Amino acid sequence: MTEAKQTRVYKGSGYWITQIVFSLLMIVLCGAGGAYVLFAPPNPGDEAGPGAGVVMLLVAIAFLFVLIWLIKQFAGSTKEQRAVYAWAIMQQHSRNVHDGRMLNAPQAVGNDVAAMSVAKKARNGQLSRAEIDRLQALRPEAPYPGKMPPA
Structure with missing residues (x-):
């Protein structure tokens, strides 16, 4: 008995879910990490300083714009x-x-x-x-x- 191979229907939902979840994850991680690095007491010998925290917060903001774009594209x-x-x-x-x-x-x-x-x-x-x-x-x-x- 052989089963007929069903044609896979491509829905694209995995692509959109992955993009949205990744953007959310980057917002949370970069936002929390950036705030921690920015406001944490400095470690002796740490060369990065609060500038690394600012960069991480900017990355979080960039991913926020990406997330807004993704949601607009998805909903529209x-x-x-x-x-x-x-x-x-x-x-x-x-x-x-x-x-x-x-x-x-x-x-x-x-x-x-x-x-x-x-x-x-x-x-x-x-x-x-x-x-x-x-x-x-x-x-x-x-x-x-x-x-x-x-x-």
């Missing part, structure tokens, strides 16, 4: 738009990963803005069928979660 999108955005990001990420190792690591970081631009186009339904097919080929096991445009 339909389920399909969220899934398509996350799918496009993850498809592009897969081109830089092979067998658990990062390939072209310097390029992988630089491509985040471009990847987010493509994902925004995907979310807004502006990708052509050819662009979707190109992204689909990067990770064939994760099917496109949105409505396909005409060929």
